[in-house]
Amino acid sequence: MIVGIDHVQLAMPAGGEDAARRFYGRTLGLREVPKPPGLAARGGLWFETYGTAIHLGLEDGFRPAQKAHPALLCEDLGAMTSALRDGGCDLSWDESVEGVRRLYTHDPFGNRIEIIADGDGFSQRSPIVRGDPTD
DSSP, rough: OOOOOOOEEEEOOTHHHHHHHHIIITTTTOOOEEOHHHTTTTOEEEEHHHHHHHEEEEEEOOOOOOOOOEEESSSSSHHHHHHHHHHHHOOOOOOOOETTTTEEEETTTTTTTEETTTTOOOHHHHHTTTTOOOO
């Protein structure tokens, strides 16, 4: 039985480490963690915070993910909005689902990133995740 998502892997072009550190580290506030020695030679970076891990891997012929995306829960959407704007990110609010506060942005490589208010996450609203399945 699946119990959760361990991490999300996103691709980035070679040489993008500094831009990744600015966006994922400074702007989003994730902590960079060392890759295991057996994987470090492949390049890329890993970032984490409580309950969330994002791995960035180098990809030859890189093309950004335009539709596929991680949805990151954020404890203070207002503060995150300010941080993203201060970081020069374009924001696109999505109000298509009632009661779900969320926006989309892109990392420095063009990968789509969803930021969703903590408590509004789709998994948080699911009766199965909350422990009260209806069937």
